[in-house]
Amino acid sequence: MVIIQNIGSYFLMLSKVFTRFSRWSVMKDLIIREVDSLIIRSVGIVSFISFFVGGVVAIQTALNLTNPLLPKNLIGFATRQSIILEFAPTFISVIMAGKVGSYITSSLGTMKVTEQIDALKVMGINTYNYLIFPKVIAMLFYPFIITISMFLGIFGGYMASIYGGFCTSSEFVEGIQLEFIPYHVSYAFVKTSFFAFILATVPSYHGYFLKGGALDVGKASTTSFVWTSVIIIITNYIITQLLLT
Amino acid sequence: MITIEKLCKSFEGVDVLADISTQFDQGKTNLIIGQSGSGKTVLLKCILGLFEKDSGKIYFGDQSLQNMDEKERSILRQEMGMVFQGSALFDSMTVEENIMFPMRMLTQKSFEEMRSRANEVIQRVNLINANKKLPSEISGGMQKRVAIARAIVMNPKYLFCDEPNSGLDPKTSTLIDNLIQEITKEFQITTVINTHDMNSVMEIGEKVVFLENGRKGWEGSNKEVFYTENESVANFIYSSNLFKKVREVYQKKN
Numbered sequence: 001m002v003i004i005q006n007i008g009s010y011f012l013m014l015s016k017v018f019t020r021f022s023r024w025s026v027m028k029d030l031i032i033r034e035v036d037s038l039i040i041r042s043v044g045i046v047s048f049i050s051f052f053v054g055g056v057v058a059i060q061t062a063l064n065l066t067n068p069l070l071p072k073n074l075i076g077f078a079t080r081q082s083i084i085l086e087f088a089p090t091f092i093s094v095i096m097a098g099k100v101g102s103y104i105t106s107s108l109g110t111m112k113v114t115e116q117i118d119a120l121k122v123m124g125i126n127t128y129n130y131l132i133f134p135k136v137i138a139m140l141f142y143p144f145i146i147t148i149s150m151f152l153g154i155f156g157g158y159m160a161s162i163y164g165g166f167c168t169s170s171e172f173v174e175g176i177q178l179e180f181i182p183y184h185v186s187y188a189f190v191k192t193s194f195f196a197f198i199l200a201t202v203p204s205y206h207g208y209f210l211k212g213g214a215l216d217v218g219k220a221s222t223t224s225f226v227w228t229s230v231i232i233i234i235t236n237y238i239i240t241q242l243l244l245t
Numbered sequence: 246m247i248t249i250e251k252l253c254k255s256f257e258g259v260d261v262l263a264d265i266s267t268q269f270d271q272g273k274t275n276l277i278i279g280q281s282g283s284g285k286t287v288l289l290k291c292i293l294g295l296f297e298k299d300s301g302k303i304y305f306g307d308q309s310l311q312n313m314d315e316k317e318r319s320i321l322r323q324e325m326g327m328v329f330q331g332s333a334l335f336d337s338m339t340v341e342e343n344i345m346f347p348m349r350m351l352t353q354k355s356f357e358e359m360r361s362r363a364n365e366v367i368q369r370v371n372l373i374n375a376n377k378k379l380p381s382e383i384s385g386g387m388q389k390r391v392a393i394a395r396a397i398v399m400n401p402k403y404l405f406c407d408e409p410n411s412g413l414d415p416k417t418s419t420l421i422d423n424l425i426q427e428i429t430k431e432f433q434i435t436t437v438i439n440t441h442d443m444n445s446v447m448e449i450g451e452k453v454v455f456l457e458n459g460r461k462g463w464e465g466s467n468k469e470v471f472y473t474e475n476e477s478v479a480n481f482i483y484s485s486n487l488f489k490k491v492r493e494v495y496q497k498k499n
Binding site: 020022023025114116118119121124126 | 330
């Protein structure tokens with residue numbers, strides 16, 4: 001029952017985010033600030049994780065290719081497929097649910113606890129639009145992060161394969177070109193867009209409707225991470241069923 | 246003027262406000278007093294529309310809050326200023342930006358006009374050399390002044406203060422009380438203050454509404470407080486020996 005109530009509240013919140021817009025001069029500054037907080041400041045950790053996970057994928061693939069009849073270019077092929085189809089869009093989004101999600105929940109939750117949201121309401125401002133809309137717009141740049149992740153993941157795989165002595169440069173490059181289906185990239189970016197919206201709105205819901213004090217801000221951040229991850233995983237399954245089968 | 250008629254509010258079946266009727270006059274400092282948990286903050290938030298009441302009516306002048314949709318309430322709220330208990334200043338903005346914020350959001354003024362108006366109210370509340378500081382860099386008393394400045398920058402018709410003296414030393418408390426009263430007189434605002442500070446009652450309580458377990462226990466002025474025979478009010482206000490003595494001396498004199 002509580003879950004149904006929460007789902008209802010979430011969609012009611014969304015309907016209010018896209019009404020009674022704050023003025024552009026204010027909104028512009030907020031969007032720029034959110035792009036910096038949510039996107040630019042995530043590039044470092046995403047790059048780091050992508051590079052090394054790409055390397056690990058390549059090494060594990062290489063170590064499992066025990067049959068001498070299997071060509072070495074499969075290392076590049078498997079790395080590309082893993083990174084583009086799953087790792088970059090989904091795994092990075094789950095990581096971002098921890099980083100960006102808890103930032104959004106804790107910042108809105110703190111505003112709620114310290115009555116800053118009430119202060120905005122008393123001024124006659126549509127708090128949903130003022131606080132959540134800039135985050136949704138900032139997350140439109142999220143595919144930019146996923147592009148970096150895809151590139152660095154494959155590059156990490158390349159470096160690990162070459163310097164680990166698992167295959168030659170030409171074999172790896174031949175592998176990443178093998179049976180390349182551009183639609184897979186489109187599929188990855190379609191689900192990235194859905195995840196971006198989830199990453200902006202689900203943690204906002206948990207922060208905005210927080211009840212209690214400072215301790216509850218921490219609890220809400222954890223709950224927000226769990227639910228954002230669960231929703232991303234379920235959405236991933238549904239989109240994959242719809243677009244790839 | 247704000248009129249409240251038979252206001253009721255409950256949370257999960259527990260009555261927090263029951264049958265409250267009263268009137269807050271324009272140009273006066275109206276105080277809501279009562280013990281912690283008596284429903285003061287809930288009453289204030291119901292008046293502001295932050296909590297939906299269960300029943301009853303609230304009028305701002307001749308405008309009825311219950312007949313308004315969200316957009317009309319937003320317009321009415323632009324005539325309200327609120328000083329929150331914890332000041333509720335925006336952490337990421339400087340003092341000047343906090344005060345300019347309502348103008349940025351709700352008016353068409355140029356940046357220079359907004360800054361000029363912000364500096365007017367900054368001077369009015371005696372904030373010195375704090376324009377570029379963040380809320381975390383100033384004292385609690387100064388934060389309250391910033392909150393008052395932000396609340397009055399749009400020339401509101403209604404000013405609400407939720408425990409404006411909490412966490413302040415007695416001298417600063419008196420300064421804040423006097424400042425609110427001066428502003429109320431100067432701009433003929435309807436001011437409603439939520440407090441359990443007895444100095445405030447004595448100093449600026451032109452009208453005092455006493456809440457007891459969510460019901461209106463008594464109402465009158467700070468002068469009438471000295472002669473009230475209502476036991477609950479007397480027990481609440483004259484709970485300390487100092488105030489008992491003050492009452493005795495006042496009654497002997499008059």
